Amino acid sequence: MADLLNVSNLETRFNTREGVVHAVNGVSFSLKEGETLGIVGESGCGKSVSVQSILRLIPMPPGEIVGGSAMFQGKDLLKLSMEELRHVRGAQIGFVFQDPMTSFNPVHTIGRQLMEPLEIHLGMNKKQAWDRAVELLELVKIPNPDDRMKDYPHQFSGGMRQRAMIAMALSCSPQMLIADEPTTALDVTIQAQIVDLVKSLRDELGMSIIWITHDLGIIAGLAERVNVMYAGYIVEEAEVKELYKNPQHPYTLGLLKSLPRLDVSEKKRLVSIDGVPPVLFKKPKFCPFVSRCTYRVEKCLQENPPLMPINDHHRAACWVNPQTGKVRE
Amino acid sequence: MTNKDNVILEVNNLKMYFPIKRGVIQRTVGYVHAVDDISFEVYKGETLGLVGESGCGKTTTGRTILKLYEPTAGSVVFEGKDLVTLRGEEMRMMRRKIQMIFQDPYASLNPRMTVEQIIGEPLVVHGLARGHQIREKVKDLLSLVGLNPAYVDRYPHEFSGGQRQRIGVARAIALQPDLIICDEPISALDVSIQAQVVNLLEDLQKEFDLTYVFIAHDLSMVRHISTRVIVMYLGVFVELADRDELYNDPLHPYTIGLLSAVPIPDPFVEEKRKRIILEGDVPSPINPPSGCRFRTRCPLAQQICAEERPEWQEAKPGHYVACHFWYNTESFKRR
Numbered sequence: 194m195a196d197l198l199n200v201s202n203l204e205t206r207f208n209t210r211e212g213v214v215h216a217v218n219g220v221s222f223s224l225k226e227g228e229t230l231g232i233v234g235e236s237g238c239g240k241s242v243s244v245q246s247i248l249r250l251i252p253m254p255p256g257e258i259v260g261g262s263a264m265f266q267g268k269d270l271l272k273l274s275m276e277e278l279r280h281v282r283g284a285q286i287g288f289v290f291q292d293p294m295t296s297f298n299p300v301h302t303i304g305r306q307l308m309e310p311l312e313i314h315l316g317m318n319k320k321q322a323w324d325r326a327v328e329l330l331e332l333v334k335i336p337n338p339d340d341r342m343k344d345y346p347h348q349f350s351g352g353m354r355q356r357a358m359i360a361m362a363l364s365c366s367p368q369m370l371i372a373d374e375p376t377t378a379l380d381v382t383i384q385a386q387i388v389d390l391v392k393s394l395r396d397e398l399g400m401s402i403i404w405i406t407h408d409l410g411i412i413a414g415l416a417e418r419v420n421v422m423y424a425g426y427i428v429e430e431a432e433v434k435e436l437y438k439n440p441q442h443p444y445t446l447g448l449l450k451s452l453p454r455l456d457v458s459e460k461k462r463l464v465s466i467d468g469v470p471p472v473l474f475k476k477p478k479f480c481p482f483v484s485r486c487t488y489r490v491e492k493c494l495q496e497n498p499p500l501m502p503i504n505d506h507h508r509a510a511c512w513v514n515p516q517t518g519k520v521r522e
Numbered sequence: 523m524t525n526k527d528n529v530i531l532e533v534n535n536l537k538m539y540f541p542i543k544r545g546v547i548q549r550t551v552g553y554v555h556a557v558d559d560i561s562f563e564v565y566k567g568e569t570l571g572l573v574g575e576s577g578c579g580k581t582t583t584g585r586t587i588l589k590l591y592e593p594t595a596g597s598v599v600f601e602g603k604d605l606v607t608l609r610g611e612e613m614r615m616m617r618r619k620i621q622m623i624f625q626d627p628y629a630s631l632n633p634r635m636t637v638e639q640i641i642g643e644p645l646v647v648h649g650l651a652r653g654h655q656i657r658e659k660v661k662d663l664l665s666l667v668g669l670n671p672a673y674v675d676r677y678p679h680e681f682s683g684g685q686r687q688r689i690g691v692a693r694a695i696a697l698q699p700d701l702i703i704c705d706e707p708i709s710a711l712d713v714s715i716q717a718q719v720v721n722l723l724e725d726l727q728k729e730f731d732l733t734y735v736f737i738a739h740d741l742s743m744v745r746h747i748s749t750r751v752i753v754m755y756l757g758v759f760v761e762l763a764d765r766d767e768l769y770n771d772p773l774h775p776y777t778i779g780l781l782s783a784v785p786i787p788d789p790f791v792e793e794k795r796k797r798i799i800l801e802g803d804v805p806s807p808i809n810p811p812s813g814c815r816f817r818t819r820c821p822l823a824q825q826i827c828a829e830e831r832p833e834w835q836e837a838k839p840g841h842y843v844a845c846h847f848w849y850n851t852e853s854f855k856r857r
Contacts, residue, residue: 415793456769
């Protein structure tokens, strides 16, 4: 399959009063047609900023995209004019945000907000847009969609709002859907409903998905490939089963070990990762994970490891193989 | 550990209704049935997990035990005394023995107070230390929770979320309580930090023989930390059992659906898993459904579920469930 999106050396920083924060530091990844890519990491690791940068959704200033490219269907999204970018946003790339409470405009009806992109991007008239919007609400399994079109966002529950958000993101049949922690604010039974919905829509519509989350559980059942991010770097990328079976970065390994499992009754002490992630006011010359790492060697303090191939489907940015404890060749 | 002589806290028929007031004269037009007739016991030295989704009343339960809310009805018996009727000095003395750790480490520490003032305040209020003793005790407490004692003069904003939660823990154990209500102590923290705080809580429990009521929505973490687990739904208990019993053999359809919804961080397991998806949303606690509160989302619901509130019954030794058809959920589980 061909690459739908190809991001290379993306660098984003924020110029704050305290100094320059290096949020994304040369991130490269690609997304194939029909593929689901998971981006995992903790708060502040740059997972959202990297994807929002691609569509220039970060506030600029203080944000600034310093370099890199994002090729989408032969065009570099970072070089498009705002006018051209507007045609890509919504029409070709759909976006679902974390907070279903604040991502709708509270003073307009759900119907009106759903119809807007249809009128703007697809040139539909009111009647066509209404009918299509009702269809979309049906697609995301909202009961009585005709009546619900007239509701305001506050009349929807959190789960329903997120469904409506997905309906809006899908309204112009985009080739790609970016889901930025879409279930984090939801309860677990509602989360299961939404994940189930996205999976069935994916199979039905054949779109590519980038799913950003901090939850290694959701990713395990949803993504085909996973990028693990830490301090603005991709520290590991692999096919999903390979990542969980054979984690090659101490951070990934630590995260997986620190998670208790629903299906395991052993009452072992959790393995925790000491310390906290750094805020990068300077781009580090050494490995950004080094202060929390139990596998570190001399070299980790001298040079920031690049992503190194482990096998055809797996790369990790670590000088040491945490499975064997040996320094990589 | 779980025998009757070891009961540290007994909650009987506890109800907590919040009035809804409207209009100029603030007339009461209805009630939010946040907690509706629950009874349970907490055994000494155990960790009792209390799980449920947002709005199920788990936090209200925790707060009502400490009488941060004045309950509508029921009793909370601690060391033979009913906290609901205790007043003044007697209640103040009781509060020394029951402490709380709050969910949000950013909101539960006063930003204008130093660490010494925050952790030292309970010591001062209860007259357990004065003058330079306070500083020494606070330093001891800080090292106990894994923070550098040199941080005594810092303010909360100088700490990360995990460190703040450690300060909250230090404040809770300052008075050497017997029982600590942990209200979602880790849900605001990042994954790699959660394990640090849970390990700390477990270490302190061993060291000081503490009893925890652990309120959370993360079912995996509750399985890890709890001795027994209670599942709540819309203000009522639906199921209570020993940890492994509950996770291995859930009887209530809600528990079954809830457990099935939790993702497991293992693609090999997820691939084979068949999910039971509970349809719909949790109804409003202002007008809860008649009979069984779960019936509007329950795939097994019958006529009787709308008419009668299911009894809280012991299905197996130590395993309680409130469902008219609990003996019939086996088929549902296999679906």
